[in-house]
Amino acid sequence: MVYALCFVLFVIGLYCTLTKKNIVKIVIGLTIMEYAVNLFLVLLGYRKDGVAPIVEEGAGPLEFLARSVDPLPQALVVTSIVIGLGVTTLAIALCVRLYEKYGTFDISEIRRLKG
Amino acid sequence: MNTLLIPLLVAIPLGGAFFIPLVSRKVRVLADIIGNLATLSVLVIAVLLFQVRTVYSIGGWNASVGITWVLDGFSNLMLVIICLISFVATLFSSQYMERYTAKYKFYSLFLLMVAGMNGVVMTGDMFNLFVFLEIASVASYALVAFGGNHEELEAAFKYLVLASIGSTLVLFGIAFIYGATGYLNMASISQAIRTGPRTPILTLAVVFFTVGFGIKAALVPFHPWLPDAHPSAPAPISAMLSGVLIKALGIYALTRVLFNVIGITPIYGAVLITIGALSMVVGVFLAVGQWDFKRLLAYHSISQMGYVVLGIGLGGYILASGGKQSAAMLAILGGIFHLANHSVFKSLLFLVSGSIEYSTGTRQLKEMGGLLEKMPLTRATCTIASLSIAGVPPFNGFWSKLIIIMAAFQGGYPWLAALTILVSFVTLLSFIKVLRYAFLGHLPESLKAVRESPALMSIALVVLAIFCTCMGLLLIPGAREMILDPAVGALANGVGYAQAVLALR
Amino acid sequence: MNGMTVIVKTVTRWLKVFIFLYGIYIIITGHLAPGGGFAGGVIIACSYMLLTLAYGKEFTLKRLSLRAGHHLDSSGALLFLVVALFGLGSGGIFFANVLQNRYPGAKFTLLSSGTILISNIAIGLKVAASLFLIFIILSVLRIVLVEDGSQKMIQEEEEE
Numbered sequence: 089m090v091y092a093l094c095f096v097l098f099v100i101g102l103y104c105t106l107t108k109k110n111i112v113k114i115v116i117g118l119t120i121m122e123y124a125v126n127l128f129l130v131l132l133g134y135r136k137d138g139v140a141p142i143v144e145e146g147a148g149p150l151e152f153l154a155r156s157v158d159p160l161p162q163a164l165v166v167t168s169i170v171i172g173l174g175v176t177t178l179a180i181a182l183c184v185r186l187y188e189k190y191g192t193f194d195i196s197e198i199r200r201l202k203g
Numbered sequence: 204m205n206t207l208l209i210p211l212l213v214a215i216p217l218g219g220a221f222f223i224p225l226v227s228r229k230v231r232v233l234a235d236i237i238g239n240l241a242t243l244s245v246l247v248i249a250v251l252l253f254q255v256r257t258v259y260s261i262g263g264w265n266a267s268v269g270i271t272w273v274l275d276g277f278s279n280l281m282l283v284i285i286c287l288i289s290f291v292a293t294l295f296s297s298q299y300m301e302r303y304t305a306k307y308k309f310y311s312l313f314l315l316m317v318a319g320m321n322g323v324v325m326t327g328d329m330f331n332l333f334v335f336l337e338i339a340s341v342a343s344y345a346l347v348a349f350g351g352n353h354e355e356l357e358a359a360f361k362y363l364v365l366a367s368i369g370s371t372l373v374l375f376g377i378a379f380i381y382g383a384t385g386y387l388n389m390a391s392i393s394q395a396i397r398t399g400p401r402t403p404i405l406t407l408a409v410v411f412f413t414v415g416f417g418i419k420a421a422l423v424p425f426h427p428w429l430p431d432a433h434p435s436a437p438a439p440i441s442a443m444l445s446g447v448l449i450k451a452l453g454i455y456a457l458t459r460v461l462f463n464v465i466g467i468t469p470i471y472g473a474v475l476i477t478i479g480a481l482s483m484v485v486g487v488f489l490a491v492g493q494w495d496f497k498r499l500l501a502y503h504s505i506s507q508m509g510y511v512v513l514g515i516g517l518g519g520y521i522l523a524s525g526g527k528q529s530a531a532m533l534a535i536l537g538g539i540f541h542l543a544n545h546s547v548f549k550s551l552l553f554l555v556s557g558s559i560e561y562s563t564g565t566r567q568l569k570e571m572g573g574l575l576e577k578m579p580l581t582r583a584t585c586t587i588a589s590l591s592i593a594g595v596p597p598f599n600g601f602w603s604k605l606i607i608i609m610a611a612f613q614g615g616y617p618w619l620a621a622l623t624i625l626v627s628f629v630t631l632l633s634f635i636k637v638l639r640y641a642f643l644g645h646l647p648e649s650l651k652a653v654r655e656s657p658a659l660m661s662i663a664l665v666v667l668a669i670f671c672t673c674m675g676l677l678l679i680p681g682a683r684e685m686i687l688d689p690a691v692g693a694l695a696n697g698v699g700y701a702q703a704v705l706a707l708r
Numbered sequence: 709m710n711g712m713t714v715i716v717k718t719v720t721r722w723l724k725v726f727i728f729l730y731g732i733y734i735i736i737t738g739h740l741a742p743g744g745g746f747a748g749g750v751i752i753a754c755s756y757m758l759l760t761l762a763y764g765k766e767f768t769l770k771r772l773s774l775r776a777g778h779h780l781d782s783s784g785a786l787l788f789l790v791v792a793l794f795g796l797g798s799g800g801i802f803f804a805n806v807l808q809n810r811y812p813g814a815k816f817t818l819l820s821s822g823t824i825l826i827s828n829i830a831i832g833l834k835v836a837a838s839l840f841l842i843f844i845i846l847s848v849l850r851i852v853l854v855e856d857g858s859q860k861m862i863q864e865e866e867e868e
Contacts, residue, residue: 098371098375102368105364105368111360114364118364118367118368118371121367121371122367122371125371125374125375125378128375128378129374129378129381132378140742142741142742145815145816160381160387161378161381164330166746167330167334168333168374171337171341174337174341175337175341175363175367175370177842177846178341178344178345179360179363179364179367180846181845181846182344182348182359182363183360184846185348185351185356186356186357189352189353189356190353198357198360200353200354200357207796207800210792210793210796210802211796214789214792214793214796214802217785217789218786218789218793221782221783221785221786222782222786224778224782225782225783225786259802260801261801261802261803262795262801262802262803262805263799263801263804263805
């Protein structure tokens with residue numbers, strides 16, 4: 089059920105990316121999509137009443153395994169967030185440059201390329 | 204000793220990418236030297252490692268926990284192609300990129316892209332694949348926008364949006380796979396899928412992978428970014444994007460995941476055939492009407508990628524539906540060989556277009572003409588590449604297309620063979636147009652002062668032209684067993700990949 | 709660009725050091741507690757962003773110039789690569805944790821993790837410098853009002 093909500097969030101992002109005219113809104117749509125996937129990944133590793141996956145002094149590995157949530161998706165999400173940061177930054181920099189050149193954020197007015 | 208070299212394939216370009224901005228702000232020529240040395244050394248390493256089949260665990264971690272890099276026939280072939288094209292492109296760009304400011308940034312991004320692509324073809328871990336995919340993609344977004352003018356920025360934005368959707372879908376697919384099997388290592392995933400039940404989640408993941416990698420490979424329903432992005436980039440980058448990027452990030456990753464990780468079924472094979480045939484036809488018919496040289500080449504990339512996907516998909520379909528083994532092998536061989544050939548002649552064509560643009564300042568075919576006497580070398584290489592892409596006998600394009608056609612006949616799909624031949628004729632037509640308008644005819648007044656491109660650029664062109672002429676030799680018995688057949692074997696092995704990798708560990 | 713009011717400036721002057729130190733703490737205890745190079749780097753970059761917001765860009769750039777930022781950025785990445793290659797050179801394995809294998813430290817102490825600590829520092833350096841550069845470079849744009857009342861963005865100066 090919760091997974092379906094991630095999917096809904098993803099579709100919202102996709103809708104925003106594909107239908108909006110303002111390029112900044114398109115970038116926001118991309119970010120929403122990214123985070124829908126990140127949320128999905130974190131939820132995959134979730135376990136009810138789990139603790140944060142940090143080994144503490146005195147806890148044995150088996151006890152740790154029995155209690156903690158899956159640490160791997162969290163590592164993946166951190167990586168994916170960093171990548172998302174890079175992509176978003178580049179997208180925003182492109183938006184800034186596009187505005188400089190065309191004087192507008194409207195995607196329907198930015199169309200020199202045809203054919 | 205050899206295993207020591209494997210990490211260097213990623214480490215050298217990465218190190219170069221971060222070292223160049225440190226030193227070459229003052230001494231400009233250092234950027235050229237480091238860039239060329241880095242790509243050259245990577246090429247040498249890739250060739251040295253060509254016969255090595257191994258599994259390399261990073262950090263010494265056990266493969267079920269850590270990241271592994273796998274070298275098999277297909278990876279090795281891709282590595283050599285990537286490194287060869289990138290070396291030629293850096294050779295070409297040391298003079299071509301003089302017109303742009305901030306050349307060191309160009310080399311920095313270029314090497315990042317090379318590191319990403321090398322990583323993509325080596326990795327045996329799904330998430331690692333995604334990370335390298337994104338490194339290469341982000342660098343390529345920035346490189347498309349490198350010129351900084353109206354068209355470049357627009358194309359880069361379009362590319363960025365579509366390709367990011369693709370990456371997100373890939374990540375979603377990886378998440379599904381992880382949820383369904385609990386592994387990220389490709390071999391372990393493959394084993395878990397084979398032994399466990401095939402859940403609908405896997406099908407969903409395959410859909411996501413196909414769309415995601417399909418966007419990266421610009422296969423037809425997902426192609427709109429390519430004809431804008433590839434012509435807008437500087438010529439060496441167009442050569443890299445068209446020559447290797449769409450193959451490494453798109454075709455390689457897609458086939459690796461479909462064939463070796465999830466396992467090909469007749470349905471997936473049929474989807475690949477459909478997409479391939481569609482790309483082939485749509486791409487070529489859009490290309491015929493173009494007057495911008497680079498744009499025409501970009502549309503032909505879509506069409507030629509269609510050949511590759513058609514060949515590999517046909518092989519997968521025949522394999523999965525239990526048809527003739529020999530036909531399947533032949534189809535995959537055709538696909539992979541065409542992939543290798545396409546990367547050579549398409550990068551040569553893009554470099555030629557860059558060379559013409561460098562000398563004449565235009566990309567419009569209508570504004571050119573009569574360059575025959577002014578640029579004899581460019582003309583000769585352009586003719587070779589055009590005949591290659593159109594599939595005229597002595598050159599490499601002919602052989603791979605012939606193999607695909609033969610495989611289609613043997614597998615019992617004569618209509619696919621007919622379609623391939625038809626597309627080949629249209630390709631020939633559009634390249635006759637290029638040769639006619641660019642090199643024959645009379646010279647316009649404005650181009651009287653045109654001279655042949657500088658030495659390093661010419662060397663790059665000649666190297667690729669030699670490859671174009673000689674790559675047909677790869678089909679003679681000794682070379683074929685050594686170079687092409689391992690790659691075919693790696694794909695045709697299917698989910699047997701898991702055993703092969705686990706045995707090497 | 710003379711920055712904000714005196715209240716903001718005073719609070720910033722007091723806070724910036726603590727934010728910076730907290731970032732360093734997060735980086736060097738990354739292998740023991742939540743955090744690590746990325747989170748710590750972001751916090752360090754935030755201290756510079758706060759400085760920029762309160763005092764203006766010129767003030768910050770005097771402390772940390774764009775060129776220094778670029779150099780830190782590259783050297784962070786290179787340091788990370790050197791750690792990886794060090795493993796390759798001495799043990800034959802890329803990213804091998806050589807220090808941990810040779811000098812195993814006591815568990816749950818600062819020096820318990822071998823090269824992970826160095827990697828964390830490298831990542832922190834890289835992330836802090838990159839984020840700072842991104843912030844500074846994107847902040848060259850300002851929205852100003854032109855005569856006809858519409859908003860327009862101008863670029864203040866050429867970005868590096």
